[in-house]
Amino acid sequence: MLDIKVIREREEDVRRALASRGAQVDLDGILELDRRRRAHLTEVETLKNRRNVVSKEIGTLKRTGQDTAALQAEMRAAGDRITELDQQVRGVEDALNEALLRVPNLPHASVPVGADASGNQVVRTHGEPRRFDFEPQPHWQLGKRLKLFDFERAARMTGAGFPLYWGRGARLERALIQFMLDLHTKEHGYTEVAPPFLCNAASMTGTGQLPKLAEDMYHVPLDGLYLIPTAEVPVTNLFREEIIQDPLPIRLTAYTPCFRREAGAAGKETRGLIRVHQFDKVEMVKFVEPESSYEELERLVKDAEDVLQRLGLTYRILALCTGDMSFAAAKCYDIELWAPGQNAWLEVSSCSNFEDFQARRAQIRYRNAAGKVSYVHTLNGSGVALARLVVALLENGQQADGSVCLPEALWPYMDGVKRLE
């Protein structure tokens, strides 16, 4: 959420920044609500002041046995008017808040300007796409022959897009989770947390999934809960409505499954594991002081890259442009893996700095060096998302006979199994 004071005082800057990301926002309407809110407040608070003073006076008069009927009658009328004005204030505040919750974050000055994904910039590429002396197969063929997963049975028990891993496929999934958590906790300085997989509406609003993206989530109306689309939600909301007492930065990592309805994506990239309704992911989340958040963003990307480098995979880093960034991000890097069976790059991580956008929504604050309470900056990034990581491992490690060589870093996690065959 943007600070209404910033909108009020730097209206033209805000307009320009929102336009650069192609956002349609009724700033005039928001500013008008803001004006009305303040005008109403001034009026009702003057009345309340009078009521407080007179009520105290009534108390004093009554103690000395004097008649207060006239004053009480006057205050009753004032009370009615206060009730009326309070309702107006609430109405305006609700409308203002509702509008502000739908305004996206402002892009950082370093974000490339562009209208859509074609404006994204390749920051760096690591490794070379592997050359094959045979026709590389897509992962669904490799996985079927090696009995790593069973999409047909999973579709029968649940539905399309809910993968079922089998045998060494299931083991590979678990091994990768373990490998990534170990790396982040033992070498990158993160603390592991294991959060709930469902969150309430307030948490979903805090990180920015609600109100705009409701149709992208699985909802359990009976309990008012949503299945998490990413561990970002529970882990960022860990400190919701708190003034954090622990020293910053706080770096957390969590494994969770992720659930996404992928509304509107039907028929697109739906084959195999590329786009699914449930996938596993290891996430990294940081709470930092504003001064260091961009430094922390670069470190976050490095921590995600380390996973891929140790697995010997070819990837590239994209700086997303203004028009392609997600709602809450001020700056975002995507990491894409090369998948030879698709002849395409697959997004396996999105590393974002939200600055104080989520912190303001979720009321996550800390005391700065001067002792003043202020909003933290929040960041998160996948480190990394599993299903597509498995795709890249299978397609890059495949041999002419259809077997798959696993990178050395995984051998200890696979009981020494070096090759799936």
Added chain:
RNA sequence: GGAGGGGUGGCUGAGUGGUUUAAGGCGCCGGUCUUGAAAACCGGAGUGUCCUUACGGGCACCGGGGGUUCGAAUCCCUCCCCCUCCGCCA
């Protein structure tokens, strides 16, 4: 799911309708004293928001929301959470 007990500031803990502008204690910050520290003493300190160039002032906040009243931490309704016991259960 049933019954009972609770939710007050960073922590602890008083407060059942009007000098409560939320007592006291602990912790915290500043000062005096000291070579330094501790102790003691003195002082300070919440969050949000509105008005104001500033100085300063107002309003709101005692788990959330609503109500009664001239006036609510206090009374009423409702929801949430925590604790104890019972039931069920991996």
